[in-house]
Amino acid sequence: MAPLEPAELPADAIEVGRIADAWGIKGWFKVLPYSADPQALFSSKRWFLQPAEKGARTFEGTCRLAIKEAREHADSVVASAHDIPDRSAAEALRGARVFVPRSSFPSADSDEYYWVDLIGLDVVNREGVALGQVRDLLSTGPQTVLVIEYADEDKTLERMIPFVSAFVDKVELPERRITVDWQPDY
Structure with a gap:
């Protein structure tokens, strides 16, 4: 797997889920969203990852993923990213915490709040x-x-x-x- 692009976590970043595992053989991965309505994951094409714990083997610090596609699948979200070409690369993301900028969340209706x-x-x-x-x-x-x-x-x-x-x-x-x-x- 090529190294992921290092990035600084945006000031308005919100943790919205974590990567559970690889999904399929083409580099897709499964995300467990922290919300029953994971629209924040779909509204942003830039996700920021941080390792679940210090000393992760796959990457250190914060990195950015350019998302190609994300969709609901049962009680989770499955996604693919430009820098994740195969199952091995997707497996290397296991446990990563997923953040998106709050500014990319969809607008809430007048009587709805995040x-x-x-x-x-x-x-x-x-x-x-x-x-x-x-x-x-x-x-x-x-x-x-x-x-x-x-x-x-x-x-x-x-x-x-x-x-x-x-x-x-x-x-x-x-x-x-x-x-x-x-x-x-x-």
Whole structure:
């Protein structure tokens, strides 16, 4: 396998999956996306890879792959890249972490948000009381839940607020704020 093109990870890079293994004999590889809807993988023709752990045999640091084609296959994505000519080269990518620039994500609809954009936003209630900051989101099946981290005396605690219109009044990405119908003692 020819060495992969070294590259600097873009400032807005988001980790979107990892390479599981080679797929077929013509250099295709299987990617396990971190999202149930892997559109970010399809929207970018430049993927950035980092080894899963230090000391990887195949490459070091960050490298860039020029993607020829990517498509869904069962619960994963299969892809081919210009620099990956055969199965051996694809096998050498096993375990690599896949990043794409956030700027290449498809635009979200007016009431849709990428989870990565919600992490770190301040959460306040209708009265302006600060409830904390979004640390994570959980998918519970029927709905998504905001995991809010806040300080109480000398402890860091968390509260969970369903991310549904009954409780979420407004998401203001430029202001980095979410306004909710929720009280601190819930």
